[in-house]
Amino acid sequence: MPGESNIRRKSRKTSRSPEVVMPRPSKRQFYGHGIPGVDPSRLAGKLIVVEGADGSGRSTQLSRMVDWLEGSGHATVQVGLKRSNLVSEELENAKQGNILSHMTLGLFYATDFADQLENAIIPALKAGFIVLCDRYIYTLMARDMVRGMEDEWLRNLYGIALVPDAVFYLQVSPENLVQRNFSKNQALDYWESGMDLGLSRDMFDSFLKYQSLLIEQFQKLQKIYGFDIVDADQAVEKVDGLLRRKMRKVLTGHDK
Ligand SMILES: Nc1ncnc2c1ncn2[C@@H]1O[C@H](COP(=O)(O)OP(=O)(O)OP(=O)(O)O)[C@@H](O)[C@H]1O
């Protein structure tokens, strides 16, 4: 496209905004039944997902990605789990005690996701934003699968979701995860250690077991949904560099 090559040429000369690239329109679709009344072909923006375990470095990388994208002239919107106006507070309260069944808690999360999809993700895509998701349906599905919910039922439940333009899965070894979580919070989280599953009374042991179970489910999901697996055991800058290269490709459809 002549317009595109102009922008690429110009970007080489301008030192202040060397990264501006025109996003190519996506062929947007839902995984399943979608949301009634939404025409995916009218969603012009880009939907980028960063997945990974607790402490894998998602926030670190997303914040760098936002700086880079916004510094390059792209408008971004960030979304994540448990951030809906509809149920995030109730969900947080429910997590303070272990009182809900696995199914109810799972449906709570699904409601939170659906609300954000309808009221944050879709409107931002309509307006042409780059939407960056700190986790998406895959984490929700993997957690539910570990708790015995059927794959088919979950795939149907999350058929409302839009297919993202890219899913970057930050892969970190369980040992590094423990280290990163400790360096950040000086503790492990009850839910992220799968303590509700009774895998072990020792939280550290439970964390390692639970994260391994999640990795197994993610591997299954990877085969179905085709995530881009990023080696995130490396230094922050290296992971950042890798993600930038991949993002450029998503935005332009080119390798460089
Ligand atoms: N590549 C890396 N190498 C070493 N340490 C890292 C790396 N990336 C992030 N960290 C550190 O690990 C900790 C967790 O990182 P971060 O908060 O970005 O992860 P997260 O996936 O967003 O975690 P959470 O699930 O709690 O939201 C932080 O202390 C961060 O500085």
Ligand SMILES: [Mg+2]
């Ligand atoms: Mg985070």
